[in-house]
Amino acid sequence: MFDRYSDGMIQAAILRSAKPEELRYDLSEEMSSEMAAFLCLSLKHCDSHQGEAILEFLFAIATNRLTLRQKHFDALKEAASYAPIYSDLFGALLSNPRGN
Structure with missing residues (x-):
């Protein structure tokens, strides 16, 4: 759905209005x-x-509203290196999923 609605404001609205179970991609x-x-x-085009x-x-x-499987989460952490402007912020946000 996020590919279809590619405007950032629409994506943000969808994320904010979604129920947590609708963002459980780890299932x-x-x-x-x-x-x-x-x-x-x-991330590459941030x-x-x-x-x-x-x-x-x-x-x-x-x-923890949007969840991914661990191996996909790890790929996302690696992709954060493509966003040097935000790399510290991305690193902090992505370093500790689910409070682990």
């Missing part, structure tokens, strides 16, 4: 993989319109 290998790929692409909602997505991850 499906395929959905977790697809969301991780989308988020990795958004300085353009394609990644304008990335902070909302990272906030959803940091607050």
Whole structure:
């Protein structure tokens, strides 16, 4: 759905209005993989319109509203290196998922 509605304001509104169970991508290998790929692409393009909602997505991850499988979460952490402007913020938000 986030590919279809690519405007950052719309994506943020969807994230904020979604029920937590609607953002449980960790329940499906395929959905977790697809969301991780989308988020990795958004991180790589965080300085353009394609990644304008990335902070909302990272906030959803940091607050455990959006969940991914661990291997996809690890790929997302690696992709954060593509966003040097925000790398410290991304590192802090992504370093401790689910309060572990």
